[in-house]
Amino acid sequence: MSAYRFPQSLRETIRSALPADTSLHGEKPLAEHLYLPAVHAKALNPNNMLVQGIRGSGKSFWCATLQSDKLRGLLGRTAGMPAECVVTIGFSERPSGGGFPSKDTLSKLLDDGRDPRRIWQTVIFQQVMGEQAPAEFVALSGWGARIEWLASHPEQLEKYLYECDQSLQQQGKMHLVLFDALDRSADDWHKMNALLRGLLRMVLEFRPYQALRLKVFVRPDQLEDAAVTSFPDASKVMAQKVTLEWLRRDLYGLLWQYLANAKKGGEQFREGVIECVPGITWQKDDEAWHVPEKMRAEESIQRQVFHAITGPWMGRDKRRGLPYSWLPNHLADSRSEVSPRSFLAALREAAEDSPHAQQETALHFESIKRGVQEASRIRVHEIEEDYPWIRTLLVPLRGVSVPVEMDDILQKWKAAGSLAALKQGINAESVRLPPLHIHEGPDGVLDDLVSLGLMERLKDGRINLPDVYRVGYGLRRKGGLKPVSHRLCGL
Secondary structure (H helix, E strand, C coil): CCCCCCCCCHHHHHHHHCCCCCCCCCCCCCHHHCCCCHHHHHHHCCCCCEEECCCCCCHHHHHHHHCCHHHHHHHHHHHCCCCEEEEEEEECCCCCCCCCCCHHHHHHHHHCCCCHHHHHHHHHHHHHHHHHCCHHHHCCCCHHHHHHHHHCCHHHHHHHHHHHHHHHHHHCEEEEEEECCHHHCCCCHHHHHHHHHHHHHHHHHHCCCCCEEEEEEECHHHHCCHHHHCCCCHHHHHCCCEECCCCHHHHHHHHHHHHHCCCCCHHHHHHHHHHHCCCCCCEECCCCEECCHHHHHCHHHHHHHHHHHHCCCCCCCHHHCCHHHHHHHCCCCCCCCCCHHHHHHHHHHHHHCCCCCCCCCCCCHHHHHHHHHHHHHHHHHHHHHHCCHHHHHHHHHCCCECCECHHHHHHHHHHHCHHHHHHHHHHCCCCCCCCCCHHHCHHHHHHHHHHCCCCEECCCCCEECCHHHHCCCCCECCCCCCCCCHHHHCC
């Protein structure tokens, strides 16, 4: 490894370049932050209509990116995007102004007995046809009336969609309708599963079209209930599913993308890389600097650059591990998946940390540990936004050392009345998206926690929590990273 060390001023570059708002809500994607892993390019291809990814994997980021003409142009052929593409939204967390029904409207439509497939068929028809929709359809007030009109005019529906598809093909264009944040479409699994099942049926029906495409972004747990895919030929939809995975080299490639394009210190970083790894050259177009292929693909080079920032060890010697592998390993959930949002948050927090005595590198290993603690705290907050009931089960385990026997977990839950409180809340309909398998008792709840990546069963039967959740919830591990303090984690 080169003896070169990035100057400690790189901390300010990291702090200013990486996003402070880890939620990314409302943040518009920028060209200088556009980093496209190979598997994500496949996911963005219009012909792949079902995309799954964990919280923070980039679903909403890519959904927003696809809405930008400029950014779609940058993705270009790499993601199979046609030169001309119309993009509209079929569902999103953001208000649409009538472009699609809200969560409350969807709930009312379902309560009124509307077929979920018909609901999405109407949404898609309105999005695709736009101003070209028949006058009698446009004149209707309310989603219920539009759904009824289309249901009673099937031949006209087919004719309009066929002609629209043919016209787009002749013009060399495509129309892409995006569906994101579907976990916000309902507050209970029954309705959400029904809506998702109806939408996947529409994905199947749109496969024969050439220029009309849907793209549905979902989380893995939304596809686990068999009811979601209980329709003929569902396997054809699931076979085309693409997962937004983040390999270790992609996480670091994303980091280089941010640092190379930093307004403050970006040039210093790029020059430092060249000094650290001779033969590296940087290329820029009108929009941004691009990460050299070797820094995207070769982990030995990535490790060399990162260790020039952090030093070679996560302590005073090699027994504590290598920073390059230590960081993503401690941010992975029980399925070994790492959210890039957590990765960037950990590094930004490390850069925020005060310099340590006799620190020689830009980032100290103790600062990286602090960064993982902050990332864990953020991750806990995020998972509780989606599933508030998790707090009822995990808070009573604070102070427990893992791996832990299941009997010990049951004792903690019984003492805190966790399962009883959870069932009471479910009966009162005050629990949003409760555990799918709570009717199976503690084992069923454990299955749900495992499927969400919060827990894992070891071969000896004990239960483990990955550090990205263990630290934030205040559980302990012998020789492991210290948990977040009670005050900081808000427990």
